[in-house]
Amino acid sequence: MPEWFQAGAPHIWLPYTQMQTAPDALPVVSAEGCRLRLADGREIIDGTAAWWSMCHGYQHPAIVQAIHEQSQTLSHVMFAGLAHESAYRLAAELAQLTGLERVFFSDSGSTSVEVALKMALQYWRNQGKPRKSKIIHFTHGYHGDTFGAMSVSSRDGFHTAYDSLTTRHFQLDIPEDEYSMAECTDMIAGIADKTAALIIEPLVQGAGGMKFHSPDVLAALRSLCRDHDILFIADEIMTGFYRTGTRFACEEAGIMPDIICVGKALTGGHIGLAATLASADVFAGFLSDDSQHALMHGPTFMANPIACAAALASCQLFAASDYTEHAARIETQLREGLNPLRPLPGIADVRVTGAIGVVEFANAPTDIFALRAECVKRGVWLRPFGTCFYLMPPLVIEQGELQRVIDVTCEVITDWSQRL
Ligand SMILES: Cc1ncc(COP(=O)(O)O)c(C=O)c1O
Structure with missing residues (x-):
């Protein structure tokens, strides 16, 4: 050694x-x-x-070069009130790739999930509907290791030691046939008035057991959310950037989420960066004369310039082949x-x-x-x-x-x- x-x-x-x-x-x-x-x-x-x-x-030489070049001019700067080119270019690129307008950067997948959950809860609170405070999540789901992310991951998964500290939400099984879909439909209708959002790893649940479900099931869950005023959060941290075949797994089901989390392959895996993307409608739910309606989150290293430069280089590689x-x-x-x-x-x-x-x-x-x-x-x-x-x-x-x-x-x- x-x-x-x-x-x-x-x-x-x-x-x-x-x-x-x-x-x-x-x-x-x-x-x-x-x-x-x-x-x-x-x-x-x-x-x-x-x-x-x-x-x-x-x-990868293109990503290594982008990291090197960015580190020569601006390796970091705070993102609250100061802007830099790599993050702004990347935000525009991600908005174009996903169809979701607003990008909130963070430094890990788990944090991007925390941000997605905060967006969903506060969106309804800002609309005067604080009762919509629960999240629908799924057995075998895994969304990260921070407390919010653990609370919407499968309850019998890796995190049972922390049960007493995690909030209980609504854990459902992903439907497998028309009977379980009918059950799931009834359940969602019954809890919709208390539910802010549904979170799912589209098509493939990763660390919680590597389980697959069909694009049809995903599309059906998406439309249930639309019917019942429940925000649909796609955690594409594992599936995003072609892991399941299409650029994003949601594309295979032909659906548009309200919120998408991306991380991992965002920088081609070369350096930590994640993002939570929100629709124009979700973003509009935070605009107000009341400062308390703002999204209260801001990691020190959000939108780190070196990481954003790596992600831009990665996007170019995806576009080139x-x-x-x-x-x-x-x-x-x-x-x-x-x-x-x-x-x-x-x-x-x-x-x-x-x-x-x-x-x-x-x-x-x-x-x-x-x-x-x-x-x-x-x-x-x-x-x-x-x-x-x-x-x-x-x-x-x-x-x-x-x-x-x-x-x-x-x-x-x-x-x-x-x-x-
Ligand atoms: C689907 C999914 N969500 C969230 C995470 C958490 O990401 P991170 O490890 O970057 O915090 C992971 C990590 O494996 C994941 O696969």
Whole structure:
């Protein structure tokens, strides 16, 4: 292990990690394209795209250059009362891409969800309807780790230790057929007068279990919200920027949300930035002679110029080549490659959509770290959790590299299954 690792490791607290039993993290010294170079000289392919963000690959020259250039002139400035070009250009670009007029920048996906929830609650309060104060959210949903975001994530998920501190909202199951849709419709009608907004990860619920639902269900939920004066919040932090195939997952369902959260791939995964986009109508709900009707939020590093410059460069890369095609190619390869795992003992499901492949175990493996270590030994970084073994590579991954990720997945899961 390098000297810096040994010096720092006793002081590091890792995310989502039982520090008493977890193995050491892998020291990474550099990265390029889809590959990470480890301190011991090994190169491994990243099958997770740095928690689903590194869509154009690591160290993309155009993004690195944009970061470098921006850092030469203005690396940061406060955003309350001072303006800078990268943020203003990016806001116009995002408004054009999404069709939502107003952009509120922040520094992480969780914060962008907090902002979306605050927008929704205050929108109704400003209209003299403070009773509309609850949020509809879904089983298996995950919207981040801050308190508002946890309170609208699945209640049986990662955050049960904090139950007493999170507000209870309305958790529903995503409908799967006409009967559950009828039930859901009745339920939403019954709670509409208390509900400010519905929040959903469109088409794919990520960290809460990698569950998929259809564009039709998404469109039906959207129209229920319209019928009942409930704001529709699409959390596209994971799905946005072509992960599910289209630029935004909502486009596949042909719907326009009232509020959209984006993060992760917004900067091509190179640096932290998130945004909450709101419709002209939501924005208008904050205009008033009363200063208390203003949106009370303002992170220190909101709209950081370096991050905005990276995001602009990323938008240009998306415009310059066909990412729908990249996602479609990955989808085909994942479908064919993962299919043989379907009949194995211990496998509950294999599912693929866009550039997302999921192998679901019937029960969570007891030693998930051993599975991760087996992947690394074979030259691939994958990070299965709970019952999910997922593949979400950079969207630019080459066919040969993706095949390696698939082959390693199949080998490791087949070995595991044979030991059951
Ligand atoms: C759908 C979704 N929402 C919110 C978040 C939180 O984003 P961040 O980790 O940037 O706070 C995530 C992160 O995984 C996510 O997948």
